[in-house]
Amino acid sequence: xxxxxQQYLETHQSENxxxxxEFLKIPSISALSEHxxxxxxxxxxxxxxxxxxxxxxxxxLETKGNPVVYGDWLHAENKxxxxxxxxxxVQPVDPLNLWETPPFDPEVRDGKxxxxxxxxxxxxxxxxxxxxxxxxxxDGKLPVNVKIxxxxxxxxxxxxxxxxxxxxxxxxxxxxxxxxxxxxxxxxKPSICYGLRGLTGLQIDVKGAxxxxxxxxxxxxxxxxxxxxxxxxxxxxxSEGRILVEGFYDKVEEITEEEKKAIAQVPSxxxxxxxxxxxxxxxxxxxxxxxxxxxxxxxxxxNGMYSGFQGEGIKTVLPNTAxxxxxxxxxxxxxxxxxxxxxxxxxxxxxxxxxxxQITPFDQGSPFLTPFDHPAIQSAGRACEKxxxxxxxxxxxxxxIPIVADFNETLNIPVVxxxxxxxxxxxxxxxxxxxxxxxxxxxxxLCHYWYDLAESx
Amino acid sequence: xxxxxQQYLETHQSENxxxxxEFLKIPSISALSEHxxxxxxxxxxxxxxxxxxxxxxxxxLETKGNPVVYGDWLHAENKxxxxxxxxxxVQPVDPLNLWETPPFDPEVRDGKxxxxxxxxxxxxxxxxxxxxxxxxxxDGKLPVNVKIxxxxxxxxxxxxxxxxxxxxxxxxxxxxxxxxxxxxxxxxKPSICYGLRGLTGLQIDVKGAxxxxxxxxxxxxxxxxxxxxxxxxxxxxxSEGRILVEGFYDKVEEITEEEKKAIAQVPSxxxxxxxxxxxxxxxxxxxxxxxxxxxxxxxxxxNGMYSGFQGEGIKTVLPNTAxxxxxxxxxxxxxxxxxxxxxxxxxxxxxxxxxxxQITPFDQGSPFLTPFDHPAIQSAGRACEKxxxxxxxxxxxxxxIPIVADFNETLNIPVVxxxxxxxxxxxxxxxxxxxxxxxxxxxxxLCHYWYDLAESx
Numbered sequence: 001x002x003x004x005x006q007q008y009l010e011t012h013q014s015e016n017x018x019x020x021x022e023f024l025k026i027p028s029i030s031a032l033s034e035h036x037x038x039x040x041x042x043x044x045x046x047x048x049x050x051x052x053x054x055x056x057x058x059x060x061l062e063t064k065g066n067p068v069v070y071g072d073w074l075h076a077e078n079k080x081x082x083x084x085x086x087x088x089x090v091q092p093v094d095p096l097n098l099w100e101t102p103p104f105d106p107e108v109r110d111g112k113x114x115x116x117x118x119x120x121x122x123x124x125x126x127x128x129x130x131x132x133x134x135x136x137x138x139d140g141k142l143p144v145n146v147k148i149x150x151x152x153x154x155x156x157x158x159x160x161x162x163x164x165x166x167x168x169x170x171x172x173x174x175x176x177x178x179x180x181x182x183x184x185x186x187x188x189k190p191s192i193c194y195g196l197r198g199l200t201g202l203q204i205d206v207k208g209a210x211x212x213x214x215x216x217x218x219x220x221x222x223x224x225x226x227x228x229x230x231x232x233x234x235x236x237x238x239s240e241g242r243i244l245v246e247g248f249y250d251k252v253e254e255i256t257e258e259e260k261k262a263i264a265q266v267p268s269x270x271x272x273x274x275x276x277x278x279x280x281x282x283x284x285x286x287x288x289x290x291x292x293x294x295x296x297x298x299x300x301x302x303n304g305m306y307s308g309f310q311g312e313g314i315k316t317v318l319p320n321t322a323x324x325x326x327x328x329x330x331x332x333x334x335x336x337x338x339x340x341x342x343x344x345x346x347x348x349x350x351x352x353x354x355x356x357x358q359i360t361p362f363d364q365g366s367p368f369l370t371p372f373d374h375p376a377i378q379s380a381g382r383a384c385e386k387x388x389x390x391x392x393x394x395x396x397x398x399x400x401i402p403i404v405a406d407f408n409e410t411l412n413i414p415v416v417x418x419x420x421x422x423x424x425x426x427x428x429x430x431x432x433x434x435x436x437x438x439x440x441x442x443x444x445x446l447c448h449y450w451y452d453l454a455e456s457x
Numbered sequence: 458x459x460x461x462x463q464q465y466l467e468t469h470q471s472e473n474x475x476x477x478x479e480f481l482k483i484p485s486i487s488a489l490s491e492h493x494x495x496x497x498x499x500x501x502x503x504x505x506x507x508x509x510x511x512x513x514x515x516x517x518l519e520t521k522g523n524p525v526v527y528g529d530w531l532h533a534e535n536k537x538x539x540x541x542x543x544x545x546x547v548q549p550v551d552p553l554n555l556w557e558t559p560p561f562d563p564e565v566r567d568g569k570x571x572x573x574x575x576x577x578x579x580x581x582x583x584x585x586x587x588x589x590x591x592x593x594x595x596d597g598k599l600p601v602n603v604k605i606x607x608x609x610x611x612x613x614x615x616x617x618x619x620x621x622x623x624x625x626x627x628x629x630x631x632x633x634x635x636x637x638x639x640x641x642x643x644x645x646k647p648s649i650c651y652g653l654r655g656l657t658g659l660q661i662d663v664k665g666a667x668x669x670x671x672x673x674x675x676x677x678x679x680x681x682x683x684x685x686x687x688x689x690x691x692x693x694x695x696s697e698g699r700i701l702v703e704g705f706y707d708k709v710e711e712i713t714e715e716e717k718k719a720i721a722q723v724p725s726x727x728x729x730x731x732x733x734x735x736x737x738x739x740x741x742x743x744x745x746x747x748x749x750x751x752x753x754x755x756x757x758x759x760n761g762m763y764s765g766f767q768g769e770g771i772k773t774v775l776p777n778t779a780x781x782x783x784x785x786x787x788x789x790x791x792x793x794x795x796x797x798x799x800x801x802x803x804x805x806x807x808x809x810x811x812x813x814x815q816i817t818p819f820d821q822g823s824p825f826l827t828p829f830d831h832p833a834i835q836s837a838g839r840a841c842e843k844x845x846x847x848x849x850x851x852x853x854x855x856x857x858i859p860i861v862a863d864f865n866e867t868l869n870i871p872v873v874x875x876x877x878x879x880x881x882x883x884x885x886x887x888x889x890x891x892x893x894x895x896x897x898x899x900x901x902x903l904c905h906y907w908y909d910l911a912e913s914x
Contacts, residue, residue, distance in 0.1 A: 197673060201771050209734040216654060216856030219786050220698075220756035221730075221747040223740035226781075227694060227759060234691035237684060239809065241677075273678075277666040283680035283811030290678040299677035302684060303774050304766035308759065309782060314658050314819040316784055316857075317760050324683075325766060327773050329676050352696065354740030362771040399673030400773075 005134040005447045013440065017113070020126050021106040024115040030066060030089035030156045039066050039152050042088045046125070046150055053133040055148065063160035066152030070171070074145045080457040081145035082450070083174035085403070086125035086181060087154035090117035091428045098430035111436050118434035120427035124180040124420060125150055127439060131446035143454035147174055158403050165410040175457055176376040177407055182419030184438070185266065185393050190384035190445070193417035194377050195396035196404055197298070198330035198367030200340045204232060204347065205358040206322045212308070213318040222318070223354030226307040229322035232357070235350045236300050241284045243300050245346045251333040255296050262372055262394040266291060294398040299329045327362065329398060336364035365405035370414040379456045380418050383449035387441050418449070462591040462904045470897065474570070477583050478563040481572040487523060487546035487613045496523050496609050499545045503607055510590040512605065520617040523609030527628070531602045537914040538602035539907070540631035542860070543582035543638060544611035547574035548885045555887035568893050575891035577884035581637040581877060582607055584896060588903035600911035604631055615860050622867040632914060633833040634864055639876030641895070642723065642850050647841035647902070650874035651834050652853035653861055654755070655787035655824030657797045661689060661804065662815040663779045669765070670775040679775070680811030683764040686779035689814070692807045693757050698741045700757050702803045708790040712753050719829055719851040723748060751855040756786045784819065786855060793821030822862035827871040832913045837875050840906035844898050875906070
C-alpha cells in the first residue's frame, strides 16, 4: 500500500515549514498602495503553487482591485464539490517597534511561527494547499471535487468580492463552502462555527436650532437635541436589556433542545468573563447565558454618540445637534432591511418635539446559519475529533463576517467555518503568530475531512 | 442758580468723548500676559481720574492678579450708600483682520464709537465717573454716598474677586450695588434687570469594561455604558420638558401677579424667536411662555455628551465609557449645593446595572433676585423713564453673572443691573462699538438715579 497522507505530512514537516516561511516573507499588505506589487507577487506565488500540486484551470482573475486566485480539480465523479475560501492579503504592521522580530522575516520560537499573516490567513491558506498536495501525492487523486478561491482584499473589507461572486456564480457553484479564517475554542479544543450574526446599522442625527445656543439665554425654552436623542436611545431597551422595537423579535427562533446540547459542549464561565472584563456584573436579556446572549440572540448597541461640548470642565452651551451610531446584530430569519425599517418606524414613533431627526442607513449583512446537524458540519467535527482526540464544539459566533454574507447572497450553500487559529495569536497586532501544533494537526484534519465528506454529503 | 448737570454734560460732550477715546486706547487685555502693563496703566488712569473728580481714599489695591481700583465719597449724611462695580479689562481682539478700524484706535462712525471695550465695559465705567463729575461740578457734592470698585479680571472670570470681596467686606459695605455691564432691551428701550439665574453643574462618567469591546463578541452580554448613560439622562425630563428630579421644584416660587405685569412690559414674540432659531417649534415646560421658561423657571440641560466612535461611518465597537456634562439654571430659593445633592440622589436611584457611575461637581453659583418692586429698582426705572421718555422694562435674565453671585455671597445687598449697551454692539467680537446716544443719555440717567435714590431708599 502506498504511503498514508499522515506519513507524507510528517516526512514533509520541515520542508512545508520552510515553504510557509517563503510565502510569509511576501509583504502582501492590501491597505498600503506601495505594497501593490507584493500583493500581486503573493497571488502569483499561489497560482504557481496550485498549479504545481495538480489543480487545474488555475488563474489569477482580475478585479477592480487585487486579483482572485482560482483553481479546481473536478474529477471525483458523483462526489460533492467543496469550495475553499481564504485570503492572501495581510494587515499593516505598525507599530513596527513592538515586533520582537521583523513581521516579514518569519521566525519559529516556542513552537510558534511569528510573522504577519501567520495565522490570519496565509498560514491557513497554505495548509489547504499542502493538505491537497498530500492527498494527490499519496492517493493520486482527491476524494471530493475542489474549487479554490483566494482573495487579496479581505483586510480592506473585500470591496470587489460581491461583484466577483456575482459574475462568477456558475464557476463557483459547489455543495459546501469551507473557510479557514476563524479561531478554535482554545488550545487543543477544536470547534466548528456554524452560525454568525448578521448586521444592520444606522446613524441618527438630531438637529435643533441653526447654531449652538447659550444655555442661560435659551435653556428651557427650546428642545435640546441631546435630550431628544437620549429620549430616542433610551426607548430602545427596557431596564433589563430587552429590545423594545416593535416586531424586532418576531422572527427570532427560540434555542432548540438540540442546540442546547451543543451549547453545553462549549465551556463558558460567566464569572471568569465578568472578572476579565472588570464589570460589577454581566448584563443582558433575562433568561439567557452570556454565550447565548452574544451568539444566539439579536442585539441593538450604541457604537458611538456625541453632542455639544466635550472638552475639560464645563461650557454652558445648548448644543444644536446630537448624533448616535447604532448597529444591530441579527440572528437567522431576521432580515437586515426589514429590521432597519422597524428601527426607522420606532424612531419616528418616539420622535420628540421641537427637533428634526435624520436617519442614515449603514451596511447591512444577513445572518448565516448552517444547521449544526448538517452533514458537512458533523463531518468536519468528526475529522477534528480524529486528529485532536477530543470532543469538538459546535459554536455560533456573535460577530459578523461580511464575506460569509456575500457568499450567502450569491451562492446560497452551507458554510463551514473550520479555523485553526487561536484567539491569542495577535491577528492585526504586532507579533502575530501561529501554533505549529495546529499547523500540522490542521493539515491532517483537512485530509480526514475531505475523505469523510466524500462519504457523508 | 448754578448750572444743571444736564447743561454741564451737554457742554462737555466733545471733551468727554475725547477723554473716553484716551481711555479706550489703552489695550487692557487681561487674557494676554504681554498686556499686563497696559492693564496696570488702565488701573492707574482710573485712579488719577477718580482722584481728579473729587473721590477720596482712591487706591489701586493689589490682588494676586490685576488690581482693583477703589474710591469713595461718604459725606451724604443719612443718605444711602451706593456701591458701583465695573471692569476696566477687555477681551482679546482677534481676528484682527475683521476689524474695520484698529481696536485700540477709537473712531466715531454713524453715531457710534468703535473700539474694544467701548461698550464692555470701559465705556460704561467711564460714564459713571463722568456722571459723578457732573454732580460735583454743578452741586459741589453728591446726593448719595458712593463707593466705587473697578476690577481688571472680569474677562478672565474674576478669579481673585471672591477673595478680595471677603477681605474688604467692611470697606465695601453699602445699601445697594449698581452694575452697568448689561444691555438694554433694545434701541430706545431701557430696562432694569432685577434677577439672574444661578448655576449648578456636574459631569457623569459611566464606566463599563476595562476597554472597548467588539460589539459582535460582547454585544448583548454586557451593559453598554452608552445605554446606561442615556437611561440616566432620559430620566431627567418627561416628554413635555418637565424636570423629574425629586424635589427639584420644591422651593421654586410661582410667578406672582405683579411679576406677570412686569413680564407683560417685555415684548417677546415667540413665533419670531422660533423663526430666528430655525426650529420646527419652541419647546419647554408646559404653561409658560418662552421668556418665562428662560428667565423665571429653572432648567436642566445636557451641555455635552460623548461615547465610543465618533468618526465617519460605522465602527462596531461597544464603548467602555460614556460621559455627559450637565448644568442646571436655578431660580431664587434654589440652593446650588442642595440641587446638586438632589441630582446625585436621582442618578443613584436611576443607576443601571452592570456599570459604575462617577459624578463630578462643577462650579456653583446662586441665583439672585432683587424684588422688582424694591425702591432701588423702581428708582432706577424712574431715572430711565425721565431721560428716555418711555416706559422702562423690568426684566429677569436666564443667564448667570458669576460676579453677581460673588457679591451676593459676601455683601448680601440688593443688586441693580442698569446697563446701557445694546445686544448688537459686538462685545467680545470684532468691531465692538457703543451708541453715543446711550453714552450721553446714560450719564444723564445716572445723575437722575442718584438724586432719586437719595430720596427713595
